[in-house]
Amino acid sequence: MSTTHTDGTHTDTAGTTHTGTAGTGAAGTGTSHTGEATLDRIDRLRLSSVTLPLAAPVSDAKVLTGRQKPMTEVAFLFVEIGTEQGLEGIGFSYSKRAGGPGQFAHAREIADCLLGEDPSDIGRIWTKLVWAGASVGRSGLATQAVAAYDIALWDLKARRAGLPLAKLLGAHRDSVRCYNTSGGFLHTPTEELLENAAAALAGGIGGIKIKVGHPDGRHDLARVAAVREHIGDGVPLMVDANQQWDRPTARRMGRALEPYGLVWIEEPLDAYDARGHAALAASLDTPVATGEMLASVAEHTELIRHGAADVIQPDAPRIGGITQFLKLAALAEHHQLELAPHFAMEIHLHLAAAYPLEPWVEHFDWLEPLFNERLEIADGRMRLSARPGLGITLSDQARAWTVAEHEAGVRA
Known part of the structure; x- marks a missing residue:
């Protein structure tokens, strides 16, 4: 079984000491829900705000009725999650015409909530992230930011299993x-x-x-x-x-x-x-x-x-x-x-x-x-x-279209 020390580290059955703040929020508070069944923990993540330009302006009925302007780009929020065991997962959310910077800002605010968590506990992590931003609601921009994390966790779980999602x-x-x-x-x-x-x-x-x-x-x-x-x-x-x-x-x-x-x-x-x-x-x-x-x-x-x-x-x-x-x-x-x-x-x-x-x-x-x-x-x-997983990796072009980034954990 693992031993948790007063400095927040824990030692597993192999005698390896790990760091992490399982179950903590952005301010480092909360109660750990992990135990000896926890075999891995999230120790790093990267957020990327990527603006994809469209080849030509796009119009649908919302443009013809004057409610929106033609669409010229799509904003993406990419999340890359890594664990102590070296596994990674990728997920994304997106916004058309407006909202991309807001998604990225909200995802950045709640990023530290994932550090130290068992990446397999996806449902509990989703609830934790939603409550971290509960004052802005449980739908819309807030949960769209959470979605990128959630999708990355499912990708990671499938990659761990060696299976397509x-x-x-x-x-x-x-x-x-x-x-x-x-x-x-x-x-x-x-x-x-x-x-x-x-x-x-x-x-x-x-x-x-x-x-x-x-x-x-x-x-x-x-x-x-x-x-x-x-x-x-x-x-x-x-x-x-x-x-x-x-x-x-x-x-x-x-x-x-x-x-x-x-x-x-x-x-x-x-x-x-x-x-x-x-x-x-x-x-x-x-x-x-x-x-x-x-x-x-x-x-x-x-x-x-x-x-x-x-x-x-x-x-x-x-x-x-x-x-x-x-x-x-x-x-x-x-x-x-x-x-x-x-x-x-x-x-x-x-x-x-x-x-x-x-x-x-x-x-x-x-x-x-x-x-x-x-x-x-x-x-x-x-x-x-x-x-395995979603079966996707970010291209060099996606990196070139990145307009903002944030890293947390061991790479920060």
């Missing part, structure tokens, strides 16, 4: 249906939209999603008709209104879109309009998908309680990480909902592979420059690799 969780499949979004934004002319769809399908993608929500609905219908004719009736096609329709418009557009055999209509209404989504879902043959903008399991639970979605679209970095995603996935399965996680395919491939019902994963090529590895896509599906 999906296999650690218990995979139901080794590949997942995937659809492309990045080629279908509203700023894209129709001819280019068709070219992008054809290229995505030729590259092995299984489905195509395009943005709708133009102030003139006839423009949306013409684009959907053109894409459907171009790709054929047998190719899965989805549309996404990015919350920009009101209830009457969503009903009219939903009925007008029925002939195109869509897999789903995404975010037809405000993300928090559970009753409106439920009424719409009940009135259409086309499934309704939503959830990507929600920032907690509790918010998703409200959607499910109202029967507001046929397809639920959680985003692990947005709802607090993998620990929270797994809770939501269990609830979604109980209600027999389809699952199509939003963005971050490097994370969501693993989580979708572990979902019992056949899911979808969203393909964005935007993030590829950040990593040394590429995901394999063929025959309409995204495939798991044999690489």
Whole structure:
């Protein structure tokens, strides 16, 4: 058994003395919850704020309604965690248009809470980190900062086991249906939209999603008709209104879109309009998908309680990480909902592979420059690799795009 000394060090069964502040907060207070079952401890971490520039400004319906400006970059919060035994894990969160510096600042404030903790105790660490910043809430920016830590801990646990994360969780499949979004934004002319769809399908993608929500609905219908004719009736096609329709418009557009055999209509209404989504879902043959903008399991639970979605679209970095995603996935399965996680395919491939019902994963090529590895896509599906954990490492380009860093522990 290990012995804890008055100076805070502890000696394990091999006679090795370790340092650490297990169970302590940023101020070094708290009670240790580790004992002889603790075989490793977190002794270092690095935070990186990375700004990814987009090749061209991106517009969806929120831009056309004047609520947002075109998106030119995505801010990422990367967390790299290391342990006394030399293991490492990587996780990330992100923010579009605004919020990136805030995520980094909050993650930096609570960083010391991890030092000395057993990295296997992921659920307890998540709770500890949330309570460290409880005054700013348990959703939104605060838990998105926690998510990066949580994802890194799951990556580390899977690497320790020598397994891809999906296999650690218990995979139901080794590949997942995937659809492309990045080629279908509203700023894209129709001819280019068709070219992008054809290229995505030729590259092995299984489905195509395009943005709708133009102030003139006839423009949306013409684009959907053109894409459907171009790709054929047998190719899965989805549309996404990015919350920009009101209830009457969503009903009219939903009925007008029925002939195109869509897999789903995404975010037809405000993300928090559970009753409106439920009424719409009940009135259409086309499934309704939503959830990507929600920032907690509790918010998703409200959607499910109202029967507001046929397809639920959680985003692990947005709802607090993998620990929270797994809770939501269990609830979604109980209600027999389809699952199509939003963005971050490097994370969501693993989580979708572990979902019992056949899911979808969203393909964005935007993030590829950040990593040394590429995901394999063929025959309409995204495939798991044999690489342990998430199977990703940060590229030199990601390091070059880093705008702020913070280190804690033995490297600090």
